Amino acid sequence: MSEIVPEGPEGARQAAVLVDYQNLHHYLKGRIGRDGSTADLAGHLFKALRDRLAADDTRLVRGRAYADFGGLDDHTRHVQRSLYLHAIEPVYVPATMHRNTTDLQLAVDAIEMRDRHPEVTTFVLLAGDRDYAPVVTALLAHGRRVMVVGFKEHLSPYLLEHTDAGEFVDAAELLPANALVPEIEVGTAIQTTEFSAIQDPAYEIDYDALEVVEKFFGQYEEIYLTPLLRRLSDEIGEVEGHDPKSLVADLEECGAVRLERRKGMPYDYTVLLVNGEHPAVIEVREEIHGARVVATDDGLPFDDDAEI
Template identity: 30%
Template sequence: MVNGPMAGRTGRADEVAAFVDFENIRYSTINSYGREPDPVVWRDKALKYGLMSVAKAYADFDQHPPYVRTRLDVAGFEMNHYPVKRSQDSQGREKLASRSDLNLVVDIINTALVRPDIKTFLLFSGDKDFIRLVTTLRNRLGLRVVICGVPGSVSPDLVAAAGEDDPIELEQTEDIDISVIQSISTYVEQLHDGFVPTQSHMSRSLWRFVDRSKLPSEHIEAKVMEFLRKQVLIKRQTINGQGNELVTTELNPAHPLVIEALEIDASVEVVDAEGDEHSAEDEADGQPEWREEPVEDEDLYDEPQPPNLENRRSRSPWEQEFSTNRNDRPRRYMP
């Protein structure tokens, strides 16, 4: 990680160029932190290396909420809007092709050629498609390249090509997490007897219980995924009232945040995913530090998607009940 201060105070200050792959950074931030990115954070990071002579962000901004444009203006980033190219395949399905990445590459090369006084380039992205761009800047033009991406969404090969990285790390807001945990508990309590909470249903239904001033509805699915990674939520295999095997998504009563949010008595016995009984206090003592652990069974987790897209749809509880009742009805056969 790079922490170099701005240089050249005795003469002319060093100048840097910052280029932002906006879609990559925005979706990665929402998926990792459950909230929108703040371009002001990017500005402050760039100013550590020198004055921002060039600061540009690339995306189809029609695909993003209007207020992000205001934040980009506040931070001093020039918006470069390139609408996605729409086409159809042989089967009539719509295909979307982004033009932002290509234009970002062209502008970086042009800047490197016409502004030889800029020796440091900050690339805000984690996309490995930029490896050739980075190697060209570093190996052929002798420029310094720093990769600024969201942890967990940055290609290691991209960082290796640049030789330096300065991750975008945001402080976790514990009060928001506690509020969401309490909302999840309320959601589970209102489920009808015989119905169990699943990840897909929780992601679709939690908006009715969450304070939207703390967590916008379009970020709920990303927050659920974050809780799964941090083991605030855990998976459990069970069988529902119809005899079907399901994988439930439940709050982990042994997690410190859950204990704080729901004021759980640490001496109360809980049952873990293996069915063993123990106290929440014992569980917490056994795992003093909660870290993000790799997923052992990938089938238990839904495929990550951009947070503004609805996850794969499963039947809601009332649909399951209707289907079950319909199957139990006696069938009438006409002669």
């Protein structure tokens, strides 16, 4: 466990800070300028937090930050160096299919520290998930002071309800003025493209891919890319030179579809948009749904061959 050189009077209270760095990184990543560094901004946050505690006659003696550091965008060494400079020990938690791996490790360490180090009377949790509510409750029940630090707009209301007997600090107040750019609303396009010039699909299998798109996702105006790729794999399989991603690329190139990157929380995502004016798309839709439906002047739909 990381130790900090004591500061202040001998009688100062001792504190431990436990950081869900995985979530902190992803939040800051979406709120800094293009040239900013999440590690540097997190460093400002740690220093401000330490100063805030010192003003209350409390000194940090232990610190840990949990993340799959190898999977972060920032250079791993830079992140770890920044943490060590603030006397916070980086704890590597490998990313798995279970999103709460970091939460679990932090919770286990908090309870273990509570039991083994009675001299630590203040716990600072830099985290915002509702999963941490039982930890807050367990620490408060043993007479510990608990300070939850998080960005209020992304803090779980459930966790806030469980800090009534503790303290909550809005992390945004600990950062320099204008350190964060205005947040992009979830679902907003952050990277978009125009449909390519219309041309015939290069391969017959591209028509098969369009059929999958229309049969299974035709009811949606925009299609999440990940489930579409899975469905293409299930329906068409792995044909040499035509894996699901290359099929989507073919359809992009001929102007039948386009991809758009959207703002998500905590992760951004990609959607696929279909060009309803593309001849191949029209052909596939007619094959699947029958005669083409067109609009009349009075707004009522009729088949192409309907008698009026």
